[in-house]
Amino acid sequence: MxxxxxxxxxxxxxxxxxxxxELTGDLVSLKNCNxxxxxxxxxxxxxxxxxxxLEQAKSVDGTDAKALTKAVPIFANxxxxxxxSLERLEADAVDYHSGATLAGKHxxxxxxxxxxxxxxxxxxxRVKAAASNAANIVSVNYVATGxxxxxxxxxxx
Numbered sequence: 185m186x187x188x189x190x191x192x193x194x195x196x197x198x199x200x201x202x203x204x205x206e207l208t209g210d211l212v213s214l215k216n217c218n219x220x221x222x223x224x225x226x227x228x229x230x231x232x233x234x235x236x237x238l239e240q241a242k243s244v245d246g247t248d249a250k251a252l253t254k255a256v257p258i259f260a261n262x263x264x265x266x267x268x269s270l271e272r273l274e275a276d277a278v279d280y281h282s283g284a285t286l287a288g289k290h291x292x293x294x295x296x297x298x299x300x301x302x303x304x305x306x307x308x309x310r311v312k313a314a315a316s317n318a319a320n321i322v323s324v325n326y327v328a329t330g331x332x333x334x335x336x337x338x339x340x341x
C-alpha cells in the first residue's frame with residue numbers, strides 16, 4: 185500500500201494570511217524531486233484582483249532570485265463551493281490573475297525542475313502573491329512528487 189507520506193513531500197509555502205501586502209513564500213529546493221505542484225488557495229473577500237507569480241533562485245537563501253520565465257501549466261477552480269474540479273487554463277503562463285469575483289479559489293501551478301534555469305544553477309522555487317486587500321486570505325503549499333530520497337528536507341540545499 186502506498187501512502188501519501190511515502191509518495192509526496194508537502195511544504196507550507198505561505199500559511200493562511202491576509203493579502204493586504206505582498207506575500208512571499210518560502211523557497212524550496214527541487215533537487216530531490218521530479219515534479220512540484222504549487223497549490224494556492226484563496227478566500228477572496230474583496231473584489232481586488234490577486235496575482236500569483238513564481239520565482240526561482242540558486243539556493244533556499246534566495247541567491248540571485250528572479251522571476252520564472254518559462255510558462256508552466258496552470259489549473260484553476262474559480263469557485264470551490266460550486267465545483268471540485270480543476271480546469272487547465274488555455275495557455276501556460278508564469279502567473280495567475282484571480283479576477284474580481286468574490287469566491288473561494290484553488291490554483292495549481294505544475295512545475296518540473298527543468299522549467300527552472302538549471303543551466304545557470306537555479307534549483308529553487310517560490311511563489312509570490314502581489315498585494316491585494318486584507319479581506320483576501322491566501323495560503324500556499326508545495327507538493328513534491330517523484331522523490332529521490334524519502335525524508336530529505338526541501339527547505340535546505
